[in-house]
Amino acid sequence: MDGLGGGLGGSEEIQSTGREHHLQGAAANALSNMAKQHAWAHSAHPRSPSYLFFSVVALSFLSLIALLIYKVDNFASQTKTIVGHNLEPTPWHLFPPKNFTDESRHSRAYKIIQCSYLTCRYAATVGGAQPSEGQEEERRGLVSSRTPPQCPNFFKFIYRDLEPWMKTRISVNHINETKQHAAFRIVIVEGKLFVDLYYACVQSRLMFTLWGILQLIKKYPGMVPDVDMMFDCMDKPTIERARVENGSLPLPLFRYCTTEAHFDIPFPDWSFWGWPEVNVEAWDDQFKEIKKGSQAQTWLKKIPRAYWKGNPDVESPIRLALMQCNDSNLWGTEIIRQDWAEEAKTGYERSKLSDQCNYRLLLCDDGPGTLEDYSLRVLNKLGSYKLLECFDLVSTLFVGNPSRIFQAVTLAHYKIYAEGYAWSVSLKYILSCGSLPLLISPQYEDFFTRALVPKLNYWPVSNIDLCRSIKFAVDWGNTNPSQAEAVGKRAQHLMESLSMNRVYDYMFHLISEYAKLQDFKPVPPSSAQQVCEESLLCFADDKQKEFLKKSAVTDGSSTPPCTLIKRPNPNFFTIWNDQKRKIIDNVRDMENRANAAIT
Numbered sequence: 369m370d371g372l373g374g375g376l377g378g379s380e381e382i383q384s385t386g387r388e389h390h391l392q393g394a395a396a397n398a399l400s401n402m403a404k405q406h407a408w409a410h411s412a413h414p415r416s417p418s419y420l421f422f423s424v425v426a427l428s429f430l431s432l433i434a435l436l437i438y439k440v441d442n443f444a445s446q447t448k449t450i451v452g453h454n455l456e457p458t459p460w461h462l463f464p465p466k467n468f469t470d471e472s473r474h475s476r477a478y479k480i481i482q483c484s485y486l487t488c489r490y491a492a493t494v495g496g497a498q499p500s501e502g503q504e505e506e507r508r509g510l511v512s513s514r515t516p517p518q519c520p521n522f523f524k525f526i527y528r529d530l531e532p533w534m535k536t537r538i539s540v541n542h543i544n545e546t547k548q549h550a551a552f553r554i555v556i557v558e559g560k561l562f563v564d565l566y567y568a569c570v571q572s573r574l575m576f577t578l579w580g581i582l583q584l585i586k587k588y589p590g591m592v593p594d595v596d597m598m599f600d601c602m603d604k605p606t607i608e609r610a611r612v613e614n615g616s617l618p619l620p621l622f623r624y625c626t627t628e629a630h631f632d633i634p635f636p637d638w639s640f641w642g643w644p645e646v647n648v649e650a651w652d653d654q655f656k657e658i659k660k661g662s663q664a665q666t667w668l669k670k671i672p673r674a675y676w677k678g679n680p681d682v683e684s685p686i687r688l689a690l691m692q693c694n695d696s697n698l699w700g701t702e703i704i705r706q707d708w709a710e711e712a713k714t715g716y717e718r719s720k721l722s723d724q725c726n727y728r729l730l731l732c733d734d735g736p737g738t739l740e741d742y743s744l745r746v747l748n749k750l751g752s753y754k755l756l757e758c759f760d761l762v763s764t765l766f767v768g769n770p771s772r773i774f775q776a777v778t779l780a781h782y783k784i785y786a787e788g789y790a791w792s793v794s795l796k797y798i799l800s801c802g803s804l805p806l807l808i809s810p811q812y813e814d815f816f817t818r819a820l821v822p823k824l825n826y827w828p829v830s831n832i833d834l835c836r837s838i839k840f841a842v843d844w845g846n847t848n849p850s851q852a853e854a855v856g857k858r859a860q861h862l863m864e865s866l867s868m869n870r871v872y873d874y875m876f877h878l879i880s881e882y883a884k885l886q887d888f889k890p891v892p893p894s895s896a897q898q899v900c901e902e903s904l905l906c907f908a909d910d911k912q913k914e915f916l917k918k919s920a921v922t923d924g925s926s927t928p929p930c931t932l933i934k935r936p937n938p939n940f941f942t943i944w945n946d947q948k949r950k951i952i953d954n955v956r957d958m959e960n961r962a963n964a965a966i967t
């Protein structure tokens with residue numbers, strides 16, 4: 369029975385307790401009988417206060433409590449939760465199930481009941497969340513008195529993502545059918561969020577995704593339409609364009625990324641609100657920190673090498689290929705393998721994202737003097753480096769050799785982005801560095817990467833002959849430093865313009881446009897639970913709470929969402945892609961000519 373905490377699914381739980389189910393039926397009868405008895409006893413109490421009678425009442429009462437506890441336990445062991453209780457991993461992408469063994473069975477059951485069923489109700493009756501009518505009016509007044517800016521260009525892709533359903537619209541049947549690909553279903557009705565859970569999601573993805581939607585509702589009160597959305601929280605798109613039969617409609621499925629060959633609808637991923645497992649902060653804070661870090665060094669002092677740091681063990685062929693390019697003399701490239709297991713132990717101090725833009729270097733110095741003399745000498749020699757640490761290695765590594773090692777750090781000139789198992793959340797941090805981003809032929813797109821234009825705000829690197837292609841980019845940047853710097857700055861600027869305000873606006877418009885296509889009125893399924901801020905926080909552990917609270921929207925926005933540009937001409941997307949392709953082809957030509965000249 370306790371295996372439940374080990375992540376056994378609901379169905380397995382029911383099978384293994386078949387006998388107890390029988391018991392449970394009997395228990396239910398006993399319960400109602402006892403309740404009747406109790407009621408009767410209560411009214412009879414003043415007339416016959418005998419000793420025997422009290423014993424019977426006390427006994428019944430105790431059994432009732434025991435039974436209640438048993439029932440609650442049983443009920444809880446069948447309740448699916450946003451942190452993954454009683455849910456199995458998605459069958460299309462398995463991962464180790466979560467353990468809930470740190471809590472006792474009863475406290476777990478209590479928590480499940482408390483957070484799933486009681487917290488939102490209590491919050492609603494206390495009524496802190498609902499604005500009064502007066503406040504609402506006032507807010508509307510404010511909202512309409514300011515002219516919102518126009519949404520950035522990439523919002524146009526909302527139309528492309530929803531194109532398949534423009535004419536025929538979306539029916540309940542359609543949503544029902546999409547369930548086979550979904551981990552959960554989100555239904556928003558009158559500003560309330562309901563979630564129907566089918567499978568567990570890795571780490572805290574689901575929690576932070578739901579949090580983002582709750583914040584959206586809070587930011588634009590009364591404005592988010594009723595909607596019914598199927599969602600998958602795993603990485604790879606599944607609705608293949610090629611496999612959608614002629615005349616039939618693709619299934620509408622939301623996830624964090626898509627590709628040109630898929631119909632999956634991209635939605636901002638959880639990391640915009642924080643990723644506590646790897647110490648990534650909410651996007652606005654994280655961007656500020658990265659930008660501040662990047663300004664500590666001027667471009668000219670940055671090191672003229674391409675730099676990648678990350679985890680190659682994620683079933684990503686491109687990351688494996690990248691390992692071969694680790695030669696600063698031959699390819700101008702340095703690859704650092706990130707040891708997640710090791711860093712998890714040290715709280716990810718060394719992999720802090722604001723450090724990601726940095727290039728680390730170890731230097732030896734065996735001149736005379738004190739440690740301070742060494743430091744000064746190294747600093748003078750390098751000028752551009754910020755000295756991080758000095759190790760006096762006499763007594764440690766190189767026994768007998770009086771050298772000292774300095775770990776220095778500077779900004780990388782060129783930052784490589786390599787996709788992981790699918791898209792990688794790291795792209796937005798790499799683009800924020802102010803270094804020239806080298807993107808290795810990305811196959812996946814998330815909601816904002818459609819705004820990227822090769823040579824304008826990134827450099828396109830080919831996945832064929834990868835090392836040579838990176839080397840070419842490095843050489844180009846070294847011979848055209850001001851152009852390379854300008855591209856890096858534009859990428860950083862683009863990421864600055866993608867503030868959380870714009871992320872919420874994107875969610876708002878995507879949901880609104882999608883909702884217009886529904887040919888039915890959304891109703892939460894009977895198995896769905898309401899999720900509110902309080903219930904979500906109720907499930908969060910201390911660290912998650914800290915991250916969630918930091919990314920909370922403080923109040924309704926006084927400015928309305930940006931204005932969505934009218935639906936573009938259908939040719940727009942073809943032309944856009946053709947133009948991108950042309951620029952990339954042009955870079956490939958330059959590369960080929962350069963290679964031909966060498967050989």
Ligand SMILES: *[C@@H]1O[C@H](CO)[C@@H](O)[C@H](O)[C@H]1NC(C)=O
Binds near residue numbers: 374465466467
């Ligand atoms: C869950 O617990 C089991 C047994 O204690 C352990 O073998 C497994 O690795 C744990 N899984 C996770 C994801 O921590």
Ligand SMILES: *[C@@H]1O[C@H](CO)[C@@H](O)[C@H](O)[C@H]1NC(C)=O
Binds near residue numbers: 540541544
């Ligand atoms: C959708 O599925 C639910 C449960 O699976 C069912 O009750 C409902 O009738 C279905 N709706 C349609 C329109 O098929």
Ligand SMILES: *[C@@H]1O[C@H](CO)[C@@H](O)[C@H](O)[C@H]1NC(C)=O
Binds near residue numbers: 612613
């Ligand atoms: C769909 O139609 C196109 C032509 O309109 C045809 O080439 C293709 O084979 C069809 N695909 C399927 C799966 O029927």
Ligand SMILES: *[C@@H]1O[C@H](CO)[C@@H](O)[C@H](O)[C@H]1NC(C)=O
Binds near residue numbers: 694695703705
């Ligand atoms: C790449 O080369 C550097 C310097 O030789 C080395 O420190 C680093 O561990 C190498 N990275 C990988 C992933 O092998």
